[in-house]
């Protein structure tokens with residue numbers, strides 16, 4: 001394609017408009033979107049509450065700079081901190097990678113040493129976040145990156161123990177993505193978390209939970225680490241935080257909450273007031289009851305995927321947590337799945353290990369899940 005940087009393989013669809021789980025092209029064809037702008041649209045496309053909040057804010061102002069405080073920033077920050085159960089402070093940015101850069105910058109200030117990350121962790125594309133991303137093929141063209149980053153195998157208790165027993169004093173931080181988003185939807189094991197916790201009490205390294213994709217209700221809890229016994233010091237969120245507009249946050253808790261002083265870090269744009277207004281309506285709707293419904297819908301979705309597997313004897317593995325669901329497919333024709341799905345008017349996203357990643361809106365209905373399943377089954381039939 002001319003003029004546009006060749007960084008993404010695009011769907012051959014010219015979008016006219018989008019509503020809920022549906023995307024309409026310029027010929028009025030209707031496509032079922034199963035990944036919500038890569039996990040950004042927790043309430044689907046063109047959500048009325050978000051649109052109204054955006055309009056209301058735009059009528060007042062669109063940008064005020066960080067020399068003024070926006071009330072919506074305070075509202076969102078308070079909730080992000082309160083959900084940790086600790087004291088804390090929030091630094092807002094625009095994207096997931098910036099949120100992780102902010103965490104890295106804080107770590108550099110707090111403690112010199114080795115940063116531990118894990119294979120298949122994805123933290124972003126800017127130099128710092130890329131340096132701690134556990135995908136060798138994404139890093140290799142850009143090396144040398146940050147020094148002193150060590151990648152250990154995800155969920156490998158023995159490898160972690162061996163490394164920490166030798167190098168514990170030198171470790172400054174450990175980055176964890178409890179449910180791998182781009183990495184194939186594998187979930188951290190409770191035993192692995194126990195070991196991370198155990199050594200944290202000995203060596204006092206900083207634990208960072210990257211909740212950019214799995215946070216904010218996506219897995220049925222406000223933060224995905226709450227499914228496990230993890231006690232992170234720093235948490236990063238983005239994706240749905242701005243209700244479809246760019247907004248991310250780094251939450252510093254406990255003894256690290258005052259890490260930054262004036263001059264340490266900043267942003268001209270973030271937090272954008274319009275994104276804050278949209279994001280506030282997202283946060284407000286993440287109630288206990290709503291989160292519970294996400295877990296129920298997850299069970300329903302996974303059961304329906306298991307039915308397809310049984311009916312068609314397809315060799316696949318269902319993974320993930322909440323409405324962050326992966327189907328790792330073992331088929332010779334897997335590289336055709338996106339095209340086949342488009343022919344069924346179904347938009348699929350495939351991540352590492354040939355895993356189809358479903359990130360539907362959190363307010364998806366069972367009828368809409370049935371519609372995904374109906375089309376996905378037809379796609380699978382064409383794959384086998």
Ligand SMILES: Cc1ncc(COP(=O)(O)O)c(C=O)c1O
Pocket residue numbers: 094095096097098100122123124125177181182210211212213214238239
């Ligand atoms: C877990 C995780 N961290 C960080 C990022 C980077 O976010 P962004 O693309 O907004 O920079 C992503 C993006 O997919 C992600 O899934």
